[in-house]
Amino acid sequence: xxxxxxxxxxxxxxxxxxxxxxxxxxxxxxxxxxxxxxxxxxxxxxxxxxxxxxxxxxxxxxxxxxxxxxxxxxxxxxxxxxxxxxxxxxxxxxxxxxxxxxxxxxxxxxxxxxxxxxxxxxxxxxxxxxxxxxxxxxxxxxxxxxxxxxxxxxxxxxxxxxxxxxxxxxxxxxxxxxxxxxxxxxxxxxxxxxxxxxxxxxxxxxxxxxxxxxxxxxxxxxxxxxxxxxxxxx
Numbered sequence: 208x209x210x211x212x213x214x215x216x217x218x219x220x221x222x223x224x225x226x227x228x229x230x231x232x233x234x235x236x237x238x239x240x241x242x243x244x245x246x247x248x249x250x251x252x253x254x255x256x257x258x259x260x261x262x263x264x265x266x267x268x269x270x271x272x273x274x275x276x277x278x279x280x281x282x283x284x285x286x287x288x289x290x291x292x293x294x295x296x297x298x299x300x301x302x303x304x305x306x307x308x309x310x311x312x313x314x315x316x317x318x319x320x321x322x323x324x325x326x327x328x329x330x331x332x333x334x335x336x337x338x339x340x341x342x343x344x345x346x347x348x349x350x351x352x353x354x355x356x357x358x359x360x361x362x363x364x365x366x367x368x369x370x371x372x373x374x375x376x377x378x379x380x381x382x383x384x385x386x387x388x389x390x391x392x393x394x395x396x397x398x399x400x401x402x403x404x405x406x407x408x409x410x411x412x413x414x415x416x417x418x419x420x421x422x423x424x425x426x427x428x429x430x431x432x433x434x435x436x437x438x439x440x441x
Contacts, residue, residue: 208305209328210375211246211255211278212296215239215267215314216285227263228418229314234431236274238418239267241317241431243276249321251328252310254303255279258296259314290391290398294382300375308332309378310370311395315418318430319370327372327409335404336373338396339411340365368411371395377404 215229229239239257246252255276259267261284271279283299285292293311300306308331310324323339330337343364349357371394373381381398385391392398396406414430416423 208253208303209251209308209310210300210303210306211249211252211310211312211324211370212293212300213239213242213246213255213257213312213314214285214289214292214296215242215263216258216260216289216292217315227260229259230263230266230270231418231424233317233418233424233427234435237270238317238424238427239314240270240274240276242312242314242319243271243279244274245317245319245321246310246312246324247276247278249324249328251325252278256296256299257282257314258285258292258299259283260285288391290382290385293395294386297375297379297382301379306375308372309375310372311378312370313417316369316415317418318412318414318416318427320412320415323409323411323415324370327370330407330409331372331374334407335377336371336396336399337407337409338367338371338394339369339409339415340367341411341413341415342366365408367394367396367408368415368417369394373399373404373406377402 230237246255255278267282281299283295327337327339343361347359347364348355381402384402385398
């Protein structure tokens with residue numbers, strides 16, 4: 208069984224909105240509705256667990272019902288940090304039998320496609336995990352105290368997105384290790400790296416942006432209009 212864990216517990220402070228950026232309107236429907244629709248369509252995903260802020264649980268359930276997302280099996284409350292929210296989702300996933308792979312995805316990445324999801328799941332099938340990303344287009348430098356410490360080889364540098372897919376038991380182990388040691392990572396891959404996991408990188412898309420600022424919402428709207436126009440032409 209392959210499970211999607213969609214993390215939608217963010218507060219959206221940088222968006223300057225209340226109620227969570229996942230519920231902002233994008234092309235006529237909430238951001239989270241676009242995200243869930245992609246996982247609903249992905250043939251590799253059997254079930255979905257959504258993690259939302261406690262005050263938004265009912266709103267999330269309403270969106271799921273309104274847009275007919277039938278793969279959602281559980282909606283659970285998140286934690287103080289993203290890492291806590293993912294862990295809460297993993298605990299909820301323990302109720303399901305035979306969970307093999309878990310695809311962790313940011314609820315605020317509504318432009319992910321079923322194809323990318325399926326490719327990430329497929330890539331994780333013969334290793335510890337697979338993450339989606341794009342190769343860096345700009346030169347990336349390591350900076351300490353305002354000064355360049357090192358220039359990283361651009362051909363080896365990737366910007367990592369979600370979904371990030373891992374063996375369920377390994378991801379639980381990685382989170383438990385991080386909790387014991389007080390480590391807070393910027394994504395789930397770094398937690399799996401810490402326990403020795405071998406993770407593939409799958410080519411994603413520059414369109415798979417995370418809605419963080421108002422300009423991101425404008426860009427996402429334009430991309431969806433372009434997709435719709437292309438679909439009409441085809």
